[in-house]
Amino acid sequence: MPWEALQSAFMQQLLRFTHDAAGSARENHFAGWRGFGTREDVQDAPDEPGPWASFRLFVETLTAYGDWLKSSRPRPVPVAAALDRMLGDVLNGLEAALSAREALQATPWPELSMGPAFGLTREWQKLGGELAQAMAAEHKATDQLQKLQWLALVDGIKRLRASLNDEQSEARIDSLQTLYDHFIAHLEDAYQDTLRSDAFVVAFGERANAGLRVREAFRALGCKVLPVFGLPSAADLTEIGRRLAALEANAASPSAMPPVVAEQTATPAKNPAKNPRRASQKTPSPTKPAKVVKSTPKVAASPRTVAKKLSFDIGSISGGRRPKS
Amino acid sequence: MAKLELTWEQIAHELAQWEKKLAHGVQTLRGLGNPVPGGTPRRLVFECGKARLFHYEPESPTVQGVPTLLVYALVNRASMADLEPRRSLVRSLLARGVDLFLIEWADPVGLDAERGLDDYLNHDLAGCVSFLQTLAGPINLMGICQGGTFALSYAAMYPAQVRNLVTTVTPVDFHTPDDALSRLLRGIDLELLGRQNLSGDALNTLFLALRPYRLIHQKYVNLVSQMDDPAALATFLRMEQWIFDSPDLAGRALYEFAQGCYRENALATGSWRIGERIVDLAKITMPVLNIYARDDHLVPPAASLALQALVGTDDYQAVEVPGGHIGIYVGGSARQKVAEAVSTWLAART
Numbered sequence: 001m002p003w004e005a006l007q008s009a010f011m012q013q014l015l016r017f018t019h020d021a022a023g024s025a026r027e028n029h030f031a032g033w034r035g036f037g038t039r040e041d042v043q044d045a046p047d048e049p050g051p052w053a054s055f056r057l058f059v060e061t062l063t064a065y066g067d068w069l070k071s072s073r074p075r076p077v078p079v080a081a082a083l084d085r086m087l088g089d090v091l092n093g094l095e096a097a098l099s100a101r102e103a104l105q106a107t108p109w110p111e112l113s114m115g116p117a118f119g120l121t122r123e124w125q126k127l128g129g130e131l132a133q134a135m136a137a138e139h140k141a142t143d144q145l146q147k148l149q150w151l152a153l154v155d156g157i158k159r160l161r162a163s164l165n166d167e168q169s170e171a172r173i174d175s176l177q178t179l180y181d182h183f184i185a186h187l188e189d190a191y192q193d194t195l196r197s198d199a200f201v202v203a204f205g206e207r208a209n210a211g212l213r214v215r216e217a218f219r220a221l222g223c224k225v226l227p228v229f230g231l232p233s234a235a236d237l238t239e240i241g242r243r244l245a246a247l248e249a250n251a252a253s254p255s256a257m258p259p260v261v262a263e264q265t266a267t268p269a270k271n272p273a274k275n276p277r278r279a280s281q282k283t284p285s286p287t288k289p290a291k292v293v294k295s296t297p298k299v300a301a302s303p304r305t306v307a308k309k310l311s312f313d314i315g316s317i318s319g320g321r322r323p324k325s
Numbered sequence: 326m327a328k329l330e331l332t333w334e335q336i337a338h339e340l341a342q343w344e345k346k347l348a349h350g351v352q353t354l355r356g357l358g359n360p361v362p363g364g365t366p367r368r369l370v371f372e373c374g375k376a377r378l379f380h381y382e383p384e385s386p387t388v389q390g391v392p393t394l395l396v397y398a399l400v401n402r403a404s405m406a407d408l409e410p411r412r413s414l415v416r417s418l419l420a421r422g423v424d425l426f427l428i429e430w431a432d433p434v435g436l437d438a439e440r441g442l443d444d445y446l447n448h449d450l451a452g453c454v455s456f457l458q459t460l461a462g463p464i465n466l467m468g469i470c471q472g473g474t475f476a477l478s479y480a481a482m483y484p485a486q487v488r489n490l491v492t493t494v495t496p497v498d499f500h501t502p503d504d505a506l507s508r509l510l511r512g513i514d515l516e517l518l519g520r521q522n523l524s525g526d527a528l529n530t531l532f533l534a535l536r537p538y539r540l541i542h543q544k545y546v547n548l549v550s551q552m553d554d555p556a557a558l559a560t561f562l563r564m565e566q567w568i569f570d571s572p573d574l575a576g577r578a579l580y581e582f583a584q585g586c587y588r589e590n591a592l593a594t595g596s597w598r599i600g601e602r603i604v605d606l607a608k609i610t611m612p613v614l615n616i617y618a619r620d621d622h623l624v625p626p627a628a629s630l631a632l633q634a635l636v637g638t639d640d641y642q643a644v645e646v647p648g649g650h651i652g653i654y655v656g657g658s659a660r661q662k663v664a665e666a667v668s669t670w671l672a673a674r675t
Contacts, residue, residue: 079331079333080331166328169328171328173328173329173331174330174331175331175335175339176331176335176336176339176340176343179329180543181543184538184539184542184543188536191538195505195509201508201509201512204509204512204534205509205511205513205514206512208518209512209514209517212518212520215521216520219521237435237436241436241439244436
């Protein structure tokens, strides 16, 4: 089997293995790649499932590659023609893969509609369902972004091919390194043009936002799971922060009412844009340089006491202090 | 196909050479250990909130009388300014007589998610400046990238405390047409982004997405050509360590910076508010040196050069340095040019 065919067969086996391992939920992610494996010359690839077939093909591919290197025989086809043909094959493969993705994306994603949660596990149902929905939305957003990235790749290879066929060009490519740099330059140029498009900005933003929603869903689930194992959750940390802030404020202003008593209710982190300023974040006036130094013992001493009570190192959130050294 | 002048023998030969270098380089890599950035002698002299103030030991017999405080960004670490002895902006400045202090920001923890720019600037940075002022009066303030934006903002809010201001690769106008980072951020829900600390890895993913083929692919392939040079490999490893050892960003500070600067362009329009103070760049009346990188893909030159029209000083100078956003600090001749420009300019005003 020629080296190129072995490469394709290897890729096909690898994708089949990863697909089987990942399960059908990741169907979309591999559909495109599978387009590479539709060529006739790889249909005789061994139908041996699992990693062993992939490994065997990998070794055969390496061996074929080594034999090719060792032989160093003059190729029957000039490099330029072979490269042009290879780029044509790559473009065909990519476009076929894109079509396959399009076809798959035309099939709507299974809707993870959530019914009402009830019973003993209602909270787990709700949190798990929200996480599943967020992850499904993230997969969908990833697909949209990847599609644009693939289109940019196709565009880049087309540009490279056109450049290599441009007989007016005075640039010389006389080494593999130069060819590689040329290849990267065209891919990057095409990508930059895509990056500047409104469609990409939207897709990138949607992908990022979907990821952030997964983070939120994990956080909410974590707040439920961690206390089961006796571990502090984000809600606990928020509450500790609130109590420390109140104590710091109280220590800095002895005459003030102790706000910690009034703020015992545990609440999750709120929108930072809307949160009221923490009392401890009232700042020393830089127009009075001595204040930072003078206020240091007062600010630093009280939190240490608090830290002792809470067995918690608050050095990282304390106010100005001189290091002992 | 007139351009391509390659033969199969040449390709085979080049690949064989490449593999040889790769094999040799792997051996070299094994002997290098784990080089890390930094190393110039320094002493921790003060702490305030998340700011740790270091003083570098002078290396020149004559030291400038006014201390210069280097403010780094919250993104990545300040060790980039002191990557290794032969690529250290810090050493280059010390050698030219600059009395150098540096603020390193401590990593935010979960409890710091609500830490905002008011805390970082009006408390932490202000505390460090106040500490230095008690020693020497008004100081020289120098900022790198986002640290430059911080230095600018601080100088605008407290002009009496800053004698001279130096900004390097500092974004001022965040809405220039060639600002890819600004464009990408437009689609992101910033309120959602700032609810928690953002991991350094997530931020690096964003930076990699700006130039994926060069940063994820070409950089590593081209590394092979340097693999027979242990010193070059060690530099590469230090850079990699620096690039990917990114601290998390405090959620609120990130939100405020992204919303105020990138989304609203409030620094350029004079409407940026940090805590209870408005940042009015027209109040910057001290001398300003603005250094920008000609090939900067993160902070395009136009984003930095907008500063001139906004500051209130007549003593303004812009210096273009050939190189990229990081290259001007670690590249040989570019770094020397930066150090020379800064030290000469400061010496004339100190």
